[in-house]
Amino acid sequence: MVFFDMTIGGAPAGRIVMELFAKDVPKTAENFRALCTGEKGVGKSGKPLHYKGTAFHYMIPGFMCQGGDITRGDGTGGESIYGDKFPDEKFVHQHTPGMLSMANAGPNTNGSQFFICTASGPWLNRHHVVFGKVVEGMDVVNNIVKVGPHSRSCTKSIVIADCG
Numbered sequence: 001m002v003f004f005d006m007t008i009g010g011a012p013a014g015r016i017v018m019e020l021f022a023k024d025v026p027k028t029a030e031n032f033r034a035l036c037t038g039e040k041g042v043g044k045s046g047k048p049l050h051y052k053g054t055a056f057h058y059m060i061p062g063f064m065c066q067g068g069d070i071t072r073g074d075g076t077g078g079e080s081i082y083g084d085k086f087p088d089e090k091f092v093h094q095h096t097p098g099m100l101s102m103a104n105a106g107p108n109t110n111g112s113q114f115f116i117c118t119a120s121g122p123w124l125n126r127h128h129v130v131f132g133k134v135v136e137g138m139d140v141v142n143n144i145v146k147v148g149p150h151s152r153s154c155t156k157s158i159v160i161a162d163c164g
Helices: 026-037 138-147
Strands: 002-008 011-020 056-060 064-067 099-102 114-117 130-136 158-163
Touching (some): 011 138, 064 138, 064 158
Antiparallel strands (some): 002 158, 011 130
């Protein structure tokens, strides 16, 4: 289990607790877990390998919210604990509400960016690796999704204030 303590517009918004599918997709789950704890230190980019202090930069109301750009913060960057990018693992789980999935730029381009589904997205199956699910705090996720427009500019900052 890992967690995010979220803020919206600088105000506390609640905690999201996530279970990771380490048995099904061990490399992907370990990447996310270590980025939550920050235990790997600094990456090749010179930036901390840590989600703490990073923003959710992309929301589609009624569908998903995306974050995890630890290098640039705007959705154009990211870095895994394994270096730059790492390959897709198994496509075992489906994109349904509450699922955590890797954001990517095509096959085998997983880094640190991820998204949380608030609706089903069957067209994403076999293209993005699902590696966990929200077990507490789906209300927080739904509030986050409501903040952002269907673009990469949000109306308020949505930040992972703490994680582990």
